[in-house]
Amino acid sequence: MKAVAEIQIIPIGSGTSVRPWVRRAQAIIAASDLVVQEHSFGTNVEGELETVFRVLREIHETLHAEGVVRLSSAIKIGTRTDKSPDLASKLRE
Amino acid sequence: MKAVAEIQIIPIGSGTSVRPWVRRAQAIIAASDLVVQEHSFGTNVEGELETVFRVLREIHETLHAEGVVRLSSAIKIGTRTDKSPDLASKLRE
Amino acid sequence: MKAVAEIQIIPIGSGTSVRPWVRRAQAIIAASDLVVQEHSFGTNVEGELETVFRVLREIHETLHAEGVVRLSSAIKIGTRTDKSPDLASKLRE
Amino acid sequence: MKAVAEIQIIPIGSGTSVRPWVRRAQAIIAASDLVVQEHSFGTNVEGELETVFRVLREIHETLHAEGVVRLSSAIKIGTRTDKSPDLASKLRE
Numbered sequence: 001m002k003a004v005a006e007i008q009i010i011p012i013g014s015g016t017s018v019r020p021w022v023r024r025a026q027a028i029i030a031a032s033d034l035v036v037q038e039h040s041f042g043t044n045v046e047g048e049l050e051t052v053f054r055v056l057r058e059i060h061e062t063l064h065a066e067g068v069v070r071l072s073s074a075i076k077i078g079t080r081t082d083k084s085p086d087l088a089s090k091l092r093e
Numbered sequence: 094m095k096a097v098a099e100i101q102i103i104p105i106g107s108g109t110s111v112r113p114w115v116r117r118a119q120a121i122i123a124a125s126d127l128v129v130q131e132h133s134f135g136t137n138v139e140g141e142l143e144t145v146f147r148v149l150r151e152i153h154e155t156l157h158a159e160g161v162v163r164l165s166s167a168i169k170i171g172t173r174t175d176k177s178p179d180l181a182s183k184l185r186e
Numbered sequence: 187m188k189a190v191a192e193i194q195i196i197p198i199g200s201g202t203s204v205r206p207w208v209r210r211a212q213a214i215i216a217a218s219d220l221v222v223q224e225h226s227f228g229t230n231v232e233g234e235l236e237t238v239f240r241v242l243r244e245i246h247e248t249l250h251a252e253g254v255v256r257l258s259s260a261i262k263i264g265t266r267t268d269k270s271p272d273l274a275s276k277l278r279e
Numbered sequence: 280m281k282a283v284a285e286i287q288i289i290p291i292g293s294g295t296s297v298r299p300w301v302r303r304a305q306a307i308i309a310a311s312d313l314v315v316q317e318h319s320f321g322t323n324v325e326g327e328l329e330t331v332f333r334v335l336r337e338i339h340e341t342l343h344a345e346g347v348v349r350l351s352s353a354i355k356i357g358t359r360t361d362k363s364p365d366l367a368s369k370l371r372e
Binding site: 109132133134169181183184 | 224262266268273274277
């Protein structure tokens with residue numbers, strides 16, 4: 001199933017600068033075949049819902065493996081049956 | 094990986110009463126082995142992250158199959174390595 | 187305008203235990219005349235939208251004044267014109 | 280208090296195309312003095328927290344006055360005391 005999604009990660013207890021961890025998550029997303037739109041409150045993606053879940057799991061696993069003790073993520077998912085969901089048309093909506 | 098999560102679904106274009114669809118999603122969650130805490134803005138769950146993703150996919154697939162044209166979901170996920178994440182201790186935090 | 191809302195706060199860079207800050211925010215909410223429903227991913231409230239905003243501002247101001255360097259909050263707001271929005275009926279939806 | 284925020288609105292029961300209502304909300308935001316960054320899952324803004332609240336209230340009031348029966352909005356707010364919060368630096372984080 002095709003989906004659009006917004007992914008935001010918030011490492012808790014890893015200092016006030018979360019920059020390195022956000023970049024790490026962005027690199028994991030970039031390594032997938034998802035279409036990517038970065039913005040100041042997260043990363044929007046477009047692709048298979050299954051890929052979105054795989055990327056989310058990899059982000060949580062990787063950041064914990066590399067030292068983040070507590071990780072909170074906020075995800076919005078959009079799916080529809082009348083047409084294929086895509087980031088570009090959402091911008092025009 | 095163990096996780097706590099909050100799941101909120103918003104059917105778009107299915108009328109102002111989203112009650113039947115929220116109940117349908119709650120039934121799908123209840124049929125899993127996730128620990129469940131329902132509240133007025135969604136359903137909190139505790140269990141395997143993989144199960145959370147499977148339930149989310151099933152909710153999107155089922156509601157579309159049963160007539161929802163457009164579905165938006167908002168998910169928050171919490172994982173941690175210092176102890177097992179659980180809904181009960183979050184209430185005390 | 188009456189509203190229902192969900193308020194979640196995430197102090198960033200204040201250690202892995204955010205418990206004291208969440209309690210501080212809950213105390214500020216409790217001191218208002220909003221109807222309150224606490225759960226593991228935030229606090230649901232019911233009342234005047236203006237009061238929700240006032241409480242949010244007070245939470246950000248107070249937590250910063252008491253030492254939180256960086257504060258992220260996630261709020262969901264629901265309003266409707268066909269009937270008065272309330273937490274109890276949302277639970278039945 | 281300066282803040283960055285993400286504003287997403289979801290009209291419920293107003294059909295599958297929410298485009299006109301999202302545009303209406305964007306126009307209200309654009310008429311304020313907030314710095315604006317639009318993306319596929321909402322609008323990021325930067326400015327006074329008080330202005331963010333005023334804009335949110337105006338969005339809910341205006342959309343209801345113009346026919347939306349039920350309106351859900353999701354807002355993320357970020358404030359910090361170590362430096363002025365801004366959208367541009369968040370993109371680099």
